[in-house]
Amino acid sequence: MKIAVCVKRVPDSETRVKIASDGKSLDEAGVKFILNPYDEFAVEEALRRREHAGAGEVVIVSLGPPAAQETIRTALAMGADRGILLQADRVPADGLEVARALGAELKAGAYDLVLFGKMAIDDYNHQVGPMVAELLDLPCVTAIAHLEIAGGKGTAEREIEGGVEVVEFRLPAVLTTDKGLNEPRYPALKGIMAAKKKPLEVKPTALGAGSLEVLALSPPPQRKDGRVVGEGSAAVPELLRLLRDEAKVL
Amino acid sequence: MNDVLAVLEQRERTLRKVSNEVVTGARRLADALGQGGGGARVDALVIAAGTVAGADQLGGFGADKVITLTNPAFGHYAPEGHARVIADRAKAGGYGAVVFAASATGRDLAPRVAARLGVPLAQDITDIAVEGGAVTVVHPVYAGRALLKLKLTARPAIVSLRPNVFTAVQRPRAGSAETAAVDAPVGRVVVTGIKHAAAGALDVAEAAIVISGGRGLREPANFKLLEQLAAAFGGRAAVGASRAVVDAGWRAHADQVGQTGKTVSPTLYIAVGISGAIQHLAGMRTSKVIVAINKDRDAPIFKVADYGVVGDLFEVVPKLTEEIKKLHG
Numbered sequence: 220m221k222i223a224v225c226v227k228r229v230p231d232s233e234t235r236v237k238i239a240s241d242g243k244s245l246d247e248a249g250v251k252f253i254l255n256p257y258d259e260f261a262v263e264e265a266l267r268r269r270e271h272a273g274a275g276e277v278v279i280v281s282l283g284p285p286a287a288q289e290t291i292r293t294a295l296a297m298g299a300d301r302g303i304l305l306q307a308d309r310v311p312a313d314g315l316e317v318a319r320a321l322g323a324e325l326k327a328g329a330y331d332l333v334l335f336g337k338m339a340i341d342d343y344n345h346q347v348g349p350m351v352a353e354l355l356d357l358p359c360v361t362a363i364a365h366l367e368i369a370g371g372k373g374t375a376e377r378e379i380e381g382g383v384e385v386v387e388f389r390l391p392a393v394l395t396t397d398k399g400l401n402e403p404r405y406p407a408l409k410g411i412m413a414a415k416k417k418p419l420e421v422k423p424t425a426l427g428a429g430s431l432e433v434l435a436l437s438p439p440p441q442r443k444d445g446r447v448v449g450e451g452s453a454a455v456p457e458l459l460r461l462l463r464d465e466a467k468v469l
Numbered sequence: 470m471n472d473v474l475a476v477l478e479q480r481e482r483t484l485r486k487v488s489n490e491v492v493t494g495a496r497r498l499a500d501a502l503g504q505g506g507g508g509a510r511v512d513a514l515v516i517a518a519g520t521v522a523g524a525d526q527l528g529g530f531g532a533d534k535v536i537t538l539t540n541p542a543f544g545h546y547a548p549e550g551h552a553r554v555i556a557d558r559a560k561a562g563g564y565g566a567v568v569f570a571a572s573a574t575g576r577d578l579a580p581r582v583a584a585r586l587g588v589p590l591a592q593d594i595t596d597i598a599v600e601g602g603a604v605t606v607v608h609p610v611y612a613g614r615a616l617l618k619l620k621l622t623a624r625p626a627i628v629s630l631r632p633n634v635f636t637a638v639q640r641p642r643a644g645s646a647e648t649a650a651v652d653a654p655v656g657r658v659v660v661t662g663i664k665h666a667a668a669g670a671l672d673v674a675e676a677a678i679v680i681s682g683g684r685g686l687r688e689p690a691n692f693k694l695l696e697q698l699a700a701a702f703g704g705r706a707a708v709g710a711s712r713a714v715v716d717a718g719w720r721a722h723a724d725q726v727g728q729t730g731k732t733v734s735p736t737l738y739i740a741v742g743i744s745g746a747i748q749h750l751a752g753m754r755t756s757k758v759i760v761a762i763n764k765d766r767d768a769p770i771f772k773v774a775d776y777g778v779v780g781d782l783f784e785v786v787p788k789l790t791e792e793i794k795k796l797h798g
């Protein structure tokens with residue numbers, strides 16, 4: 220099994236969001252960056268597939284600034300074999316541009332599986348995986364929480380509203396991973412040491428302009444300051460009155 | 470070039486509720502696009518194995534035409550077949566925009582269609598407008614802690630609408646109908662079935678009212694308090710959960726609200742025994758009205774709650790259920 224996993228460097232979900240002076244981007248000063256949590260499920264799945272097969276290669280691919288090398292090293296420390304950084308000074312807002320760059324790299328790789336997270340926790344875009352699949356004309360199942368593969372065929376399960384969809388597909392394929400698929404391992408010290416020596420190729424990448432323009436990044440409208448209606452069950456009648464007469468939701 | 474294609478969803482040949490929202494959003498967009506002159510039409514597209522119940526009602530929400538495209542392979546969602554049919558239709562019809570629901574299906578389908586057409590996609594949007602002839606959208610990012618405003622300069626503009634945000638509005642049109650059989654490729658990706666959750670259980674992502682419980686409920690059996698409250702609302706409410714209780718195995722992951730669970734925007738969100746961690750807020754802060762019940766006055770959930778009740782949930786929730794029952798009874 221030759222497996223590629225696309226991973227994104229994203230701000231930790233705990234970091235405070237401060238908007239940069241251009242009014243269009245995140246002020247990255249003091250922001251801690253991590254490997255996108257959904258991509259951890261993808262890395263873990265790839266490692267398990269390789270371990271199960273007893274052979275194969277897991278290649279980590281990321282598009283991002285030079286600092287994304289650290290993100291790739293995190294995946295290498297988990298156990299992946301080598302990494303490729305498509306180095307660009309910015310990651311475009313247009314997911315299709317990201318997909319084009321990743322697709323161009325993945326095309327020649329002859330991978331049996333190409334794995335993505337179901338979404339990046341910074342842009343919440345839910346799109347790069349299935350776009351790459353279309354560009355490479357590969358079968359694709361998104362947001363999988365269960366996976367079985369045998370003899371060139373796979374069965375995956377994905378959560379839909381009010382149920383679980385069971386999906387069969389042929390390999391090679393593109394899959395995007397959801398929570399529940401597995402429990403990602405933590406890199407052990409040995410893995411962290413080994414990762415430093417694993418190959419990581421850096422390829423300067425030119426990106427298209429795309430046709431999605433960022434006009435502004437702004438804080439969400441402040442919710443009106445929270446208001447405490449009262450204490451204990453004695454507050455219930457007043458709560459209902461407010462829900463009915465003021466909020467008009469009853 | 471200003472007409473809008475609304476891509477609808479059906480299951481078991483019944484239109485899903487979110488489809489009315491998609492038509493509502495598409496109508497709003499078409500009206501804005503058509504303002505420069507000439508107006509703009511909304512074509513509602515239904516893909517199914519045969520006729521679909523509810524499709525004839527879409528004129529009520531602003532569809533000028535309902536197009537049903539049928540193929541025996543479209544009993545379930547067929548990702549590759551659907552993507553091809555929609556992309557072909559979008560090209561042939563010269564649409565200015567294609568609108569999806571940001572549902573499990575829409576989120577899977579919209580990127581495929583966008584990539585086929587070679588145009589960008591704005592997924593899971595909460596607002597849409599037209600400025601200087603171009604479609605602009607708002608999309609929450611960074612776990613809902615910032616809003617990204619985007620301009621889509623390519624045509625068609627492809628967007629998916631966050632469920633429950635574009636509340637369905639009656640905008641009656643004549644709503645003509647057209648049904649045609651279409652070819653479908655034998656897809657390499659085939660949905661072989663749907664394992665159903667409890668019959669009748671409403672999904673948290675789509676319910677008008679969501680009542681979520683957290684660690685404050687102390688043990689799984691106590692969720693029956695929330696189920697009783699949900700039942701008192703008469704079938705409009707779903708029970709959600711914080712990650713703490715999902716990780717503890719008390720509730721299914723499908724019910725989890727938050728960054729690693731579902732994003733919900735109900736009319737009413739009631740957080741019970743939930744502290745209000747940033748990752749939980751990420752999933753529910755766009756709810757229209759938030760109520761919090763928590764015994765800790767300093768719990769962060771009270772900062773976002775429109776109405777808070779400080780107190781023991783084991784006392785407050787049964788009282789609330791009783792009063793709601795009276796109201797509806």
Ligand SMILES: Cc1cc2nc3c(=O)[nH]c(=O)nc-3n(C[C@H](O)[C@H](O)[C@H](O)COP(=O)(O)OP(=O)(O)OC[C@H]3O[C@@H](n4cnc5c(N)ncnc54)[C@H](O)[C@@H]3O)c2cc1C
Pocket residue numbers: 232256682683684685686710711712713714725726727728729730731741742743744745746747748749752762763764765768780781782783
């Ligand atoms: C990467 C990442 C992703 C995450 N994703 C999610 C996510 O998707 N969704 C999510 O919810 N969390 C998520 N979390 C976890 C989140 O940080 C919190 O740990 C979690 O939301 C806490 O759940 P809780 O509010 O149920 O529990 P607690 O924080 O323990 O809060 C319990 C609350 O119940 C109250 N309480 C106790 N007894 C009573 C009583 N008798 N009556 C009334 N109130 C009472 C307490 O005052 C307290 O406020 C994520 C964390 C990380 C790091």
Ligand SMILES: Nc1ncnc2c1ncn2[C@@H]1O[C@H](COP(=O)(O)O)[C@@H](O)[C@H]1O
Pocket residue numbers: 225226227228255257258280281282283310314317321334335336337338339340342343344345346347348
């Ligand atoms: N810059 C990137 N480099 C590598 N992979 C990416 C990048 N952006 C997105 N991805 C992959 O695509 C998935 C979905 O991202 P998104 O569509 O942005 O929500 C992520 O979980 C990653 O697996």
